[in-house]
Every structure is written in structure tokens, then in C-alpha cells.
Amino acid sequence: MKRILEVLILLPLAIVGIALAVANRQAVTVSFDPFSSTKAGAVEAPLFVVLIAAIVIGVLVGGFFTWLSQGRHRRALRESQAEAARLRSQIGHS
Numbered sequence: 001m002k003r004i005l006e007v008l009i010l011l012p013l014a015i016v017g018i019a020l021a022v023a024n025r026q027a028v029t030v031s032f033d034p035f036s037s038t039k040a041g042a043v044e045a046p047l048f049v050v051l052i053a054a055i056v057i058g059v060l061v062g063g064f065f066t067w068l069s070q071g072r073h074r075r076a077l078r079e080s081q082a083e084a085a086r087l088r089s090q091i092g093h094s
Contacts, residue, residue: 020048020051021048021052024046024047024048024051025046025047025048026046026047027044027045027046027047028044028045028046028047028050029042029043029044030042030043030044030045030050
């Protein structure tokens with residue numbers, strides 16, 4: 001059931017993404033220096049490449065910060081598992 005839902009959601013998204021990529025093949029200039037009027041530090045690439053790169057970077061940055069924010073939960077889990085192991089060993093020795 002979960003696999004069917006994944007296909008029903010991801011397939012239309014993939015079709016829309018491919019359609020956008022095909023429709024947006026024109027080159028755009030991306031400047032990494034907002035204060036310069038020259039093209040130094042600028043990259044020219046197809047629009048769909050810029051959009052896909054922005055999405056990938058956003059997912060990676062979001063995942064990294066989510067991982068950082070969940071650190072206290074991972075630490076609490078490790079401490080709980082260590083305590084459970086310690087208690088099990090005490091029960092086994094009794």
C-alpha cells in the first residue's frame with residue numbers, strides 16, 4: 001500500500017519536473033556577487049539546472065540542520081540504551 005502511494009505521488013511530480021526541465025532550457029546567468037555590475041563571479045547555465053541545484057542544496061541544508069536539531073534525542077536514546085544494558089547485566093548477575 002505504501003509503495004502504491006509513493007508511486008502515485010512521485011510519478012506525477014517526476015512528470016512535472018521533466019516537463020519543466022524541457023520547457024526551461026534557456027541559459028540564465030547566476031551571479032554570486034550581488035554588488036558587482038560585471039560578470040566576474042557569474043555562471044551561465046540552463047534554468048532547469050539552476051532550479052534543480054537550488055532544490056538539492058535546500059534539501060541537503062535542511063537535512064543537515066534537522067540532523068543537528070535531533071542530536072539531543074539521539075544522545076538521550078544512547079543514554080537510555082546504556083542504562084538498559086547496565087540494568088540487564090545487573091539482573092543477569094543476581
